[in-house]
Amino acid sequence: MPHVLLIEDDVSVRDGMELVLRRHGYDVSTAATGEAALALLADPAGPAAELAVLDLMLPGMDGFEVCRRLRAGGSTLPVIMLTARGDDSDIVHGLEAGADDYVVKPVTAAVLEARIRAALRRAEPSRSAQGEDHAGLGIDRAGLTVVKRGTAIALPPTELRLLLELSASPGRVFSREQLLESVWDHDFLGDSRLVDAAVGRLRAKIEDLPARPRYIQTVRGFGYRFGPV
Amino acid sequence: MTVLRPTLRALRRLGGLRTRLVVAFVLIALVSGVTATALAYRESRNAVLERKQDAVQTEFRNRVEQAVADFDVPADEVSLSGFARRIAEGLGDDTLVVARYRTLTAASDRSADRTRITPDLLQRVQNHNGMSLQRVEWRGSPYLAVGTPVTLDATDPGTPEAPSGLEVFAVTSLQAELDATTGVADAVRDGILPVVLLAAVLGLLAAGTVLRPVRELGRATRRHAAGDYTSRVRVRGRDELADLARDFNKAASALEASIDELRAQDERAKRFVADVSHELRTPLAAMTMVATVLDEDASSLPPDTAHAARTVSAETARLARLVDDLMEMSRFDSGAARLNLAGTDLAEAVRATLALRNWTDRVETVLPPGITARIDRRRVDVIVANLVGNALRHGAPPVTVTLSAGPAGDTVTVEVTDRGPGLPPEALDHVFDRFYKADAARTRSEGSGLGTAIALENARLHGGTVEAANRPGGGAVFTLRLPRRPAPEETP
Numbered sequence: 001m002p003h004v005l006l007i008e009d010d011v012s013v014r015d016g017m018e019l020v021l022r023r024h025g026y027d028v029s030t031a032a033t034g035e036a037a038l039a040l041l042a043d044p045a046g047p048a049a050e051l052a053v054l055d056l057m058l059p060g061m062d063g064f065e066v067c068r069r070l071r072a073g074g075s076t077l078p079v080i081m082l083t084a085r086g087d088d089s090d091i092v093h094g095l096e097a098g099a100d101d102y103v104v105k106p107v108t109a110a111v112l113e114a115r116i117r118a119a120l121r122r123a124e125p126s127r128s129a130q131g132e133d134h135a136g137l138g139i140d141r142a143g144l145t146v147v148k149r150g151t152a153i154a155l156p157p158t159e160l161r162l163l164l165e166l167s168a169s170p171g172r173v174f175s176r177e178q179l180l181e182s183v184w185d186h187d188f189l190g191d192s193r194l195v196d197a198a199v200g201r202l203r204a205k206i207e208d209l210p211a212r213p214r215y216i217q218t219v220r221g222f223g224y225r226f227g228p229v
Numbered sequence: 230m231t232v233l234r235p236t237l238r239a240l241r242r243l244g245g246l247r248t249r250l251v252v253a254f255v256l257i258a259l260v261s262g263v264t265a266t267a268l269a270y271r272e273s274r275n276a277v278l279e280r281k282q283d284a285v286q287t288e289f290r291n292r293v294e295q296a297v298a299d300f301d302v303p304a305d306e307v308s309l310s311g312f313a314r315r316i317a318e319g320l321g322d323d324t325l326v327v328a329r330y331r332t333l334t335a336a337s338d339r340s341a342d343r344t345r346i347t348p349d350l351l352q353r354v355q356n357h358n359g360m361s362l363q364r365v366e367w368r369g370s371p372y373l374a375v376g377t378p379v380t381l382d383a384t385d386p387g388t389p390e391a392p393s394g395l396e397v398f399a400v401t402s403l404q405a406e407l408d409a410t411t412g413v414a415d416a417v418r419d420g421i422l423p424v425v426l427l428a429a430v431l432g433l434l435a436a437g438t439v440l441r442p443v444r445e446l447g448r449a450t451r452r453h454a455a456g457d458y459t460s461r462v463r464v465r466g467r468d469e470l471a472d473l474a475r476d477f478n479k480a481a482s483a484l485e486a487s488i489d490e491l492r493a494q495d496e497r498a499k500r501f502v503a504d505v506s507h508e509l510r511t512p513l514a515a516m517t518m519v520a521t522v523l524d525e526d527a528s529s530l531p532p533d534t535a536h537a538a539r540t541v542s543a544e545t546a547r548l549a550r551l552v553d554d555l556m557e558m559s560r561f562d563s564g565a566a567r568l569n570l571a572g573t574d575l576a577e578a579v580r581a582t583l584a585l586r587n588w589t590d591r592v593e594t595v596l597p598p599g600i601t602a603r604i605d606r607r608r609v610d611v612i613v614a615n616l617v618g619n620a621l622r623h624g625a626p627p628v629t630v631t632l633s634a635g636p637a638g639d640t641v642t643v644e645v646t647d648r649g650p651g652l653p654p655e656a657l658d659h660v661f662d663r664f665y666k667a668d669a670a671r672t673r674s675e676g677s678g679l680g681t682a683i684a685l686e687n688a689r690l691h692g693g694t695v696e697a698a699n700r701p702g703g704g705a706v707f708t709l710r711l712p713r714r715p716a717p718e719e720t721p
Contacts, residue, residue: 020521
């Protein structure tokens with residue numbers, strides 16, 4: 001039973017989502033505020049959430065801040081942002097704060113479930129089993145660990161999947177659409193800003209100089225490429 | 230044309246206010262100068278000549294009276310000649326004196342021409358007992374001729390003076406006097422050029438004082454026309470131009486206030502739509518979730534309840550779409566909509582749009598490969614989906630999507646045609662209006678009524694257009710035209 005944490009201040013929306021998700025076989029815990037959610041996740045005796053659906057407009061600490069704090073604490077919990085505004089600035093803001101995906105309210109149960117399934121699938125262990133070294137960046141596909149000069153780097157599932165996908169074919173150029181399909185399981189209409197935001201976060205963690213990336217390079221007008229290092 | 234324009238502009242300037250003012254000033258200076266000169270010249274000439282005449286007459290009379298005293302009649306040629314010389318002595322070198330006695334004529338200067346004494350003057354002297362005078366032109370020079378009969382003192386007092394038969398004439402040059410008056414005219418003529426120049430300068434200065442405020446007004450008006458309603462003109466002095474400037478400023482302030490008010494109203498209206506849509510989202514989010522449950526369980530409910538559940542579910546979905554469209558529209562209105570450009574193969578994009586909505590079997594396509602453009606894929610998907618959806622709903626099959634590159638290569642075109650009845654003529658202009666329904670009876674169509682308006686806004690955001698027309702063979706055609714490279718707003 002995948003365990004989903006709903007962070008939503010509106011009682012009706014929270015109840016509606018909880019009802020639907022429970023009917024479809026998910027374990028659901030809920031939090032009405034960002035503070036409560038962080039406390040719940042930090043509690044070792046609390047529910048072991050495998051994914052969070054995070055509303056952006058929360059009383060007190062807003063969704064952006066919750067997400068930032070989670071990531072700053074090293075959490076790799078997949079986060080889907082739920083935004084009522086759907087404005088470009090909100091989406092980009094949310095993605096930069098570390099969200100793996102976003103959905104705009106109101107969302108149908110089918111779409112929300114599909115996004116949750118895709119995010120959970122990204123968190124599943126990969127089948128291939130190989131250790132690789134790319135000029136100081138060690139990627140263990142079996143253990144799903146990334147080591148930079150002997151130091152392990154904690155990557156949320158989306159960023160890890162993105163890195164695995166790119167590094168599997170060093171030198172090959174992937175378009176944003178291809179990456180959306182293979183990493184996010186999105187249909188082509190998925191937003192390429194998801195890719196850009198995830199690449200930006202990944203670079204911040206693995207590159208020496210994120211402004212002049214070695215590992216994940218931009219191919220202007222086409223997309224991204226791993227190496228050559 | 231562009232070469233000619235500066236010339237035309239210069240020509241137009243020639244007929245401008247400045248030129249007209251200068252010309253008027255110069256003309257006024259010329260007319261008044263010439264008139265004053267002419268009058269002054271005439272008056273001074275008359276005055277000089279009359280003084281000369283009076284002087285000549287007086288002197289002549291005195292000389293004649295003195296000479297007569299020593300003169301005896303009857304005279305012979307020698308005494309007559311002496312008489313003439315004696316008179317001439319006191320009258321100056323340039324004066325010719327002629328004396329006549331009966332048939333004898335003698336002159337102070339033998340060689341001098343005597344035709345300056347005209348027959349007319351001779352006649353007048355004979356018939357008139359007194360001094361006669363005449364101005365004559367001789368060899369291009371003016372002369373004054375005076376003549377008088379000489380009367381002898383009566384021997385007996387009381388008897389009238391008797392004509393002696395002696396007549397004396399004097400001819401003197403007027404050249405010096407005329408030269409003097411011509412000098413006046415010359416001085417004035419030489420002075421007219423500086424006067425005209427001065428008038429031109431004064432005209433320019435006057436034009437400047439009039440034109441500067443006029444030009445300022447012109448500039449301010451142009452700025453208004455360009456949409457800057459804050460521009461005002463400086464009010465100087467208390468003349469009519471200052472009044473005009475004050476009135477202009479008043480009108481500008483009124484206009485600015487009205488426009489500010491209109492903008493504020495428009496802003497409030499747009500904000501209201503955005504706020505309402507936003508406030509609707511939370512309850513709709515809850516309803517949309519719960520509607521799934523109703524839908525899933527409908528089959529196990531009593532028929533009436535099932536129907537109700539399905540209706541609630543369907544209407545909730547419709548409401549959610551409407552709110553989505555309203556939010557999208559308010560994003561366009563507030564300028565928050567941004568392009569997310571990427572190089573895209575359009576044939577592939579159109580095919581994906583159709584596939585995603587399961588329209589592939591219902592739509593014929595002409596999608597030549599290799600046509601690419603930098604577009605926001607999500608927004609172009611919205612446009613194409615709206616146009617095709619419209620054709621499928623309101624037109625009749627076959628619906629055809631045709632992709633082509635513009636003739637110049639800088640645009641791409643997507644044409645969506647159908648074989649339906651086409652659009653009513655009055656609808657053509659309003660198809661892209663918000664909530665416009667071509668068919669008044671179809672007020673509850675599937676769409677929100679915002680679809681075509683959103684399609685148009687999305688096209689505009691790309692710098693492109695969407696146009697609607699009827700095909701000659703029947704059916705409607707919607708044409709989306711997009712630039713291959715919209716204004717750069719690069720994705721990394």
